[in-house]
Amino acid sequence: MSRILWDCREISTPFLPQLHTHEENVAWFLGDLMPENQVWVAEQDGQVVGYIGYREGWIQHLFVHPSMQGRGIGPLLLAKAMASGGQVELWTFQQNTRARRFYEARGFRPVEFTDGSGNEERAPDVRYLWSP
Incomplete structure (x- = not known):
């Protein structure tokens, strides 16, 4: 999962800084993301190619390796998090x-835009909401 996050930052969102080492990312996954959220992975040939971390009403992380994007993995992971049928929120970067x-293609709508001062990347972000 750390490799996916790293590669997504390098390839898909090069405007964001790499703030943490792989080791720091792994520690965050093990110490924060996994204990506080349900985490599901998508695999191909025994390799993790995508993952989602969520709790009721909130998506914390959804990443698919850049080489695997556009193959339906993201929608399947997102559907898992939305299966409860309740309202769901998430943040992503404006860029x-x-x-x-x-x-937006899946019915999420932007409800808040920020200047990025509240996130560690200091990059403008947007909060999305999906309601049934």
């Missing part, structure tokens, strides 16, 4: 037009 198109 991440591919992610924004992805969420």
Whole structure:
């Protein structure tokens, strides 16, 4: 999962800084993401190619390796998080037009725009909401 996050930052969102090492990312996955959220992975040939971390009403992380994007993995992972049928929120970066198109095509709507001062990347972001 750390490799997917790293590669997505390098390839899909090069405007974002790499703030953490692989080791720091792994520690975050093990210490925060996984204990506090349900985490599901998508695999191909025994390799993790995507993952989602979510709890009721909130998507914390959804990443698909850049080489695997456009193959239906993201929608399947997102559907898992939305299976409860309740309202769902998430953040993404304003510059991440591919992610924004992805969420908007699935009925998410932007409800808050920020200047990025509240995230560690200091990049403008947008909060999305999906309601049944």
